[in-house]
Amino acid sequence: AQTVTQSQPEMSVQEAETVTLSCTYDTSESDYYLFWYKQPPSRQMILVIRQEAYKQQNATENRFSVNFQKAAKSFSLKISDSQLGDAAMYFCAYRSASYEKLTFGTGTRLTIIP
């Protein structure tokens, strides 16, 4: 069974600085998707960024980028120029290409220090 590990329950960063959230996963499959979701306090969970395992190029979405290391089974999220609105719980998730189910990590709570 696939597992997703987020080893940092909490992190904090100064506004305008860069922070990296870690995620590792375990799978025997070669084709899959990885996601980072953001859940702001009392607000809806939204997708931040997604990565297809067959793509070597790391995904980027504005200030958000990933470092996808397939051999190491690592999928970290980098947030550049951190803003107060980035404060949230961040979840890393894995999905097999052949199955709809998402497997989530336990989350990292990110605090932005003004």
Place this chain on the structure above:
Amino acid sequence: DVKVTQSSRYLVKRTGEKVFLECVQDMDHENMFWYRQDPGLGLRLIYFSYDVKMKEKGDIPEGYSVSREKKERFSLILESASTNQTSMYLCASIVSPGTRDTDTQYFGPGTRLTVL
């Protein structure tokens, strides 16, 4: 924009009550999911449905059932609520294959259920 709605944001029930949590999506999605979210445990899949009247157990289906009579609506049922089912419940649906955002799950706002 994709819209996934849940019937209640907050719900308080008593032990032994039958509880219905409703989820509706407005984008004709085929696949819908129910998760529970607990601190330190992340999100865990309870059930999912890939078509009307079709369902499949997730990781923690015990104590729950689901119903999907219409494509847009997916209900989670707690047959006899217990205190250990106090949690945040999140519904999600997935864009149909062939679109740009295929494989991306969209979430509802969540229902925080307290069982006393």
